[in-house]
Amino acid sequence: MNCKLAQQNMLNYLDGTIDKSIINAFEEHVGSCSSCRDELQLLKPIYKQVEGDLGEYAPNPYFAAKVLAKLTEKREKPTTIFTQKSYILAVSLAAAAVAVGLFVGIQFVSSGSSLAQPEIATILANDYSNFSDSNPYNFEVEEVDTSLNK
Amino acid sequence: MDDKDLVGRVIESNDHKAFAQLVERYQKMVVTTCRGFVQSYADAEDLAQDVFIELFESLPGFRNESKLSTWIYRIAVNKSLNFVRRRKREVLLNNLYFWNKDSNSLALGQAVSPEGEQAMLDAERSKQLKLAINKLAENQRVALILSRYQELSYKEIAEVMGVSVSSVESLLFRAKENLRKMLLKGKNI
Numbered sequence: 001m002n003c004k005l006a007q008q009n010m011l012n013y014l015d016g017t018i019d020k021s022i023i024n025a026f027e028e029h030v031g032s033c034s035s036c037r038d039e040l041q042l043l044k045p046i047y048k049q050v051e052g053d054l055g056e057y058a059p060n061p062y063f064a065a066k067v068l069a070k071l072t073e074k075r076e077k078p079t080t081i082f083t084q085k086s087y088i089l090a091v092s093l094a095a096a097a098v099a100v101g102l103f104v105g106i107q108f109v110s111s112g113s114s115l116a117q118p119e120i121a122t123i124l125a126n127d128y129s130n131f132s133d134s135n136p137y138n139f140e141v142e143e144v145d146t147s148l149n150k
Numbered sequence: 151m152d153d154k155d156l157v158g159r160v161i162e163s164n165d166h167k168a169f170a171q172l173v174e175r176y177q178k179m180v181v182t183t184c185r186g187f188v189q190s191y192a193d194a195e196d197l198a199q200d201v202f203i204e205l206f207e208s209l210p211g212f213r214n215e216s217k218l219s220t221w222i223y224r225i226a227v228n229k230s231l232n233f234v235r236r237r238k239r240e241v242l243l244n245n246l247y248f249w250n251k252d253s254n255s256l257a258l259g260q261a262v263s264p265e266g267e268q269a270m271l272d273a274e275r276s277k278q279l280k281l282a283i284n285k286l287a288e289n290q291r292v293a294l295i296l297s298r299y300q301e302l303s304y305k306e307i308a309e310v311m312g313v314s315v316s317s318v319e320s321l322l323f324r325a326k327e328n329l330r331k332m333l334l335k336g337k338n339i
């Protein structure tokens with residue numbers, strides 16, 4: 001086996017999907033090629049972290065209850081889903097509010113207010129982002145597409 | 151009761167208990183799939199809740215043509231991709247307007263609070279891996295996550311993604327080549 005083929009099969013080797021017929025050749029190559037061996041040793045702990053991530057999973061016993069509560073809540077108070085355009089508008093408004101907040105903050109700070117700039121910015125940003133909850137504008141709603149094929 | 155019976159009960163009599171059983175049955179599958187796309191289980195669980203809400207609403211359209219798990223995977227993948235796209239947009243806008251302290255943590259969600267050196271190392275590796283996976287083209291990313299986090303076969307991945315088995319093979323080949331290169335970038339090898 002050459003280096004190129006060994007490299008192409010490194011992640012397959014680590015996740016166990018390597019073609020059985022080439023395992024021996026792969027291990028032989030890595031055993032005798034220090035550059036491929038180094039590469040494999042670098043990749044192994046990071047790529048194998050998937051198992052670590054999965055191992056951390058602890059099922060939330062209240063999960064189903066939370067879903068049902070959310071369903072009931074949604075049925076009582078139907079919510080809307082913003083279009084991309086209106087979403088960006090809302091975020092831009094919030095961001096603009098922060099910019100204003102920053103400016104006002106600087107004025108406050110320079111005039112001796114005890115409030116730090118980020119706090120004022122956050123308060124103003126929160127005020128503005130509340131708009132997206134009460135939806136004062138008639139944003140159009142869109143259905144969520146459940147198919148991968150568009 | 152099998153999936154078909156439970157689905158029938160949900161559709162015919164809006165049976166929330168039957169639906170709760172379905173949720174419990176597929177909870178782990180959905181949460182760990184979403185975890186493949188996002189950096190924390192907190193985000194994955196929030197996403198998974200939305201997946202099940204959408205499942206509930208879309209069940210009348212499910213006609214047992216495919217397996218229920220395939221249907222659920224599709225919703226989970228779509229929700230996750232939308233979530234990541236939205237996060238990317240948020241980061242973009244934040245970078246335009248905010249003082250940019252730590253955009254990575256915004257992009258990836260919060261890592262689990264690590265206890266001890268090993269946990270810190272694991273969290274760092276987990277973040278590094280997720281960063282690289284999120285740089286893959288979407289269809290390569292989906293194929294890789296379904297293969298790696300769910301250990302689905304090529305055929306099952308093909309069904310979820312609505313592509314041929316040979317497409318899945320080539321997507322996974324390219325995903326792994328790109329991922330390998332990204333993980334080795336800057337490692338002086």
Ligand SMILES: [Zn+2]
Pocket residue numbers: 002003004006029033034035036037
């Ligand atoms: Zn070599």
